[in-house]
Amino acid sequence: SQQGEEDPQALSIQEGENATMNCSYKTSINNLQWYRQNSGRGLVHLILIRSNEREKHSGRLRVTLDTSKKSSSLLITASRAADTASYFCASNTGGFKTIFGAGTRLFVKA
Amino acid sequence: DGGITQSPKYLFRKEGQNVTLSCEQNLNHDAMYWYRQDPGQGLRLIYYSQIVNDFQKGDIAEGYSVSREKKESFPLTVTSAQKNPTAFYLCASRVMPGQEYGYTFGSGTRLTVV
Numbered sequence: 001s002q003q004g005e006e007d008p009q010a011l012s013i014q015e016g017e018n019a020t021m022n023c024s025y026k027t028s029i030n031n032l033q034w035y036r037q038n039s040g041r042g043l044v045h046l047i048l049i050r051s052n053e054r055e056k057h058s059g060r061l062r063v064t065l066d067t068s069k070k071s072s073s074l075l076i077t078a079s080r081a082a083d084t085a086s087y088f089c090a091s092n093t094g095g096f097k098t099i100f101g102a103g104t105r106l107f108v109k110a
Numbered sequence: 111d112g113g114i115t116q117s118p119k120y121l122f123r124k125e126g127q128n129v130t131l132s133c134e135q136n137l138n139h140d141a142m143y144w145y146r147q148d149p150g151q152g153l154r155l156i157y158y159s160q161i162v163n164d165f166q167k168g169d170i171a172e173g174y175s176v177s178r179e180k181k182e183s184f185p186l187t188v189t190s191a192q193k194n195p196t197a198f199y200l201c202a203s204r205v206m207p208g209q210e211y212g213y214t215f216g217s218g219t220r221l222t223v224v
Contacts, residue, residue, distance in 0.1 A: 041217055043202075045212030048210070099152075100152040103152065
């Protein structure tokens, strides 16, 4: 399996609920990033968490990082229909490449 | 507004034909990247460039070529040697040293073989 795998592959929730997506990776990282992609569009950078950080917030987003378990989670609170998109984690191991996972497709029902 | 512009948005290629995808950025970023995205998969790195006149192969460079003659531009050519080119292609850039910064992506080019 590849570095940076998201779980679940797909998630459907009601507007106002929280959405949690998980990401696992295999090798040590310098940082881990989360991106959003609307259908047929490019990726948008949401948040970056460094390997020495455990939690980071940005608006309704909360990212945690557990380097002992090689995992990260993205929590979107009070979700909105506009949050419907695919979400990708991307791990950077210190080189010039970043490895992207296959993504979680989130559908928020109004 | 600063950003990355990819063109065209849709591109159709005949068998045996070379096509070139354009990527232009006005962010003054040193590093530029080309990724390929297939349905249900993550992004796979085709080529990247850290500075003008220099570029490196990524994980799936076969059948592709690039140039970096200007800092702002990083065009990708899909050659006839690429046997399965139908995909969504994304160009990205970031600041150098880039490890602590995220990528800025273009809006993509969808290439279809007809």
